[in-house]
Amino acid sequence: MAPPPNGMQELMEQVELFEKTANLSASINDVHNTIDLLTTARAKIAADPQTAPLTLAKLQDPLKKSLEAAQKDIKPIYSGLGKYGKALDKRFKDKPLPTAENDALSSHPQLINRAIAMHLLREGEFSVASTFIQEANRHPPHAEPTLNTPNPYLNESWEKDIAEGTFNSEKLQEQFAEMYHILHELRQEKNLGPAIEWARARSDILEARGSNLEFELCRLQFVCLFSGHGTDGEDQLMDGTLHGPLQAWTYARREFGSFQRRYAKEVQKLMGALAYHENVPESPYGNYFSNDTAWEEVATSFTREFCSLLGLSADSPLYIAATAGAIALPHLLKLQSIMEKTRTEWTTQNELPVEIPLPPSYHFHSIFVCPVSKEQSTDQNPPMMMPCGHVIADESLQRLSKGARFKCPYCPSESHPRDAKKVFL
Ligand SMILES: [Zn+2]
Secondary structure: OOOOOOOOOHHHHHHHHHHOOOOOOOHHHHHHHHHHHHHHHHHHHHHOOHHHHHHHHHHHHHHHHHHHHHHHHHHHHHHHHHHHHHHHHOOOOOOOOOOOOOOOOOOOOHHHHHHHHHHHHHHHOOOHHHHHHHHHHOOOOOOOOOOOOOOOOOOOOHHHHHOOOOOHHHHHHHHHHHHHHHHHHHHOOOOHHHHHHHHHHOHHHHHHHHOOOOHHHHHHHHHHHHHOOOOOOHHHOOOOOOOOOHHHHHHHHHHHHHHHHHHHHHHHHHHHHOOOOOOOOHOOOOHOOOOOOOOHHHHHHHHHHHHHHHHOOOOOOHHHHHHHEEEEEEEHHHHHHHHHHHHOOOOOOOOOOOOOOHHHHHHHOOOOOOOOOOOOOOOOOEEEEEOOOOOOEEHHHHHHHHOOOOOOOOOOOEEEEEHEEOOOO
């Protein structure tokens, strides 16, 4: 792991120290003791009111000690909190948050609420999600006008849903509950059954999407049977003596028929491994049988396909947006201070004036920058491909051609603008 950036080390040490020394269990115990003392005394007095003066007198000393212990045990919590607060202030002392001048979200509070609710649902935090939705419904957020949305109104049906309290999370919750059940079986129980059943029921849709999920799952099942881990219910019922490679062979004969067309080579390799069953790790097929990440890989594939079929991305959009935002923040702060110094203004409203170096997994849409105008293409100014294969933005095409035959700026070919084709990215 890369060392944490400057100053973060101290912060992490404080968190560690805090977790170790300042936990609340001692204080909670103290309070429980005090409550026990009081309830015992009350029961005694209730049973025999005559004993009240004596019981109360006897209670005084232990009760005082018990409260003192509670005071003493909570001290490290306060001091830990204080130290952590100081470390936080020290680390972030000259890091103000950007001003709200370019606020794009205040006009869409329902969008934020929905993103939070969806995030909780897809993380499997169903009860938290349902409390959140109830509370959001009881206090519908108020949309504030912003620069880009001066007249906020509820344009999308789901924005209305969450604002008017009709956002129905039950269906989604049911679906995610199924996803978590299958993931639990995969990761914790090493049981491929429910995932294979799910994939098989959607075989056609998955194949149409070019997904290999069903085969990946069945291949892992084959490998498990081959190595003697995991069971294949039917075979055991049929014949208790079948195990290892033989069980895998029976499984393949029964299940791999439908994979022959698409995965002939892969199936051949798995069958080839049977010939080396005495020493597979040393065989050319060894890598199939010693893949430590195989379970996590199928779990990830499954999550991706499951979410796609629900029309959702595999990763939580809220998580992605927050992470990308955290990466972008230092760049935006720097930009802001430069703009203040040079008294320049941020003129492009829908585009950031600086490039934010996001990791490749955060690149979702290919962009096209016209080589003539150096402008990024938009829906109004799409990339156009001329018959020679070169691509420029529509506005550049119109400007260069003036509606008549013209020479491509990048090669000798000539063409008419009406022969250029719109390129979809
Ligand atoms: Zn050309």
